[in-house]
Amino acid sequence: MPNVTITVKDDEPFLIKGDISIVDAEGKEIETDASAIALCRCGASSTQPFCNGTHKKIGFESKVRAS
Ligand code: FES
Numbered sequence: 001m002p003n004v005t006i007t008v009k010d011d012e013p014f015l016i017k018g019d020i021s022i023v024d025a026e027g028k029e030i031e032t033d034a035s036a037i038a039l040c041r042c043g044a045s046s047t048q049p050f051c052n053g054t055h056k057k058i059g060f061e062s063k064v065r066a067s
Contacts, residue, residue: 008064013038013051022049 004018016037022030030049038051042060045052 010063011055011061013040013042013055024049 004016004020007015007017009015016039017035019035020037022032022037024030039049040047040051040055041062042051042055042058044054044058044060046054
């Protein structure tokens with residue numbers, strides 16, 4: 001079983017920790033050697049798929065709760 005944690009915080013990017021690989025829509029792996037990354041979920045980052053902090057400037061809001 002993979003040891004990966006995805007954390008969803010209010011108004012923040014997805015925080016992913018663990019042994020991960022990121023693959024784009026064409027099947028190409030996106031290079032990262034980090035063991036923890038933040039993936040954009042506001043759609044405004046200029047460094048997609050990674051968060052670059054723009055969500056704070058645009059006032060991105062999202063509150064996700066498990067149901
Ligand atoms: S979530 Fe941070 S730039 Fe989109």
